[in-house]
Amino acid sequence: MSKGNKRYLPSKDCLSCGLPFSWRKKWVRDWDSVKYCSDRCRQNKPKVRSHVREF
Template identity: 55%
Template sequence: MHAKPHLPEKPCLHCARPFAWRKKWARCWEEVRFCSERCKREHKSAQPSAHPSGHTNSRARSAA
């Protein structure tokens, strides 16, 4: 029998696997979106990195 069967769970935004509440997330459970640092890192690299102002990298254009 598991000692803590009723911990809250939510799905990871990257891998969609459910993950359970941890004591280290007690103060920020609402902000936690990923089950691991690896999923967080891979999710960031999968997103297109656009500059907030909408400009593209000027060096890439001038090199062409």
């Protein structure tokens, strides 16, 4: 694979902003657990309400 050809890299959609992002070399060991495209999105991740009651 030639340097700079990102077309063939795996990609995912960010859980926070919804934009697609591509695999990076620093994620080689934990690509399966990467959920957010940046630190900013990771800090602004959607809040999950665990104590929601329906009546």
